[in-house]
Amino acid sequence: MLTPRLTKRTVRTPDGHLLWTGGLANGYPAAKHEGKTVYVKRLVWEEINGPVPEDAVVISTCGQRTCIEPFHLALTTSGRYASVRDALGRYAAEAQGGEEGR
Numbered sequence: 001m002l003t004p005r006l007t008k009r010t011v012r013t014p015d016g017h018l019l020w021t022g023g024l025a026n027g028y029p030a031a032k033h034e035g036k037t038v039y040v041k042r043l044v045w046e047e048i049n050g051p052v053p054e055d056a057v058v059i060s061t062c063g064q065r066t067c068i069e070p071f072h073l074a075l076t077t078s079g080r081y082a083s084v085r086d087a088l089g090r091y092a093a094e095a096q097g098g099e100e101g102r
């Protein structure tokens with residue numbers, strides 16, 4: 001379970017996302033934690049699965065940048081993160097109908 005401290009700043013969407021309504025850092029959900037700004041996805045992951053390794057980052061696999069639904073989060077290393085992010089970006093572009101061929 002997530003702490004109320006986190007869940008009170010989220011909204012559950014009908015299609016199952018848990019979108020963060022609090023502050024952002026670099027476009028990603030962020031919160032003050034023990035005096036530091038931390039990424040909320042990392043907090044969520046650590047509350048449920050334990051510590052995140054140094055070289056890993058927590059990402060949303062659902063394509064929603066502000067989604068912190070635990071089931072939509074995945075752990076990946078920084079190197080792979082770039083390609084996952086690119087893939088999600090491409091998917092989002094295609095989902096919007098694309099403007100290729102112009």
Ligand SMILES: [Zn+2]
Nearest residue numbers: 017062067072
């Ligand atoms: Zn989601």
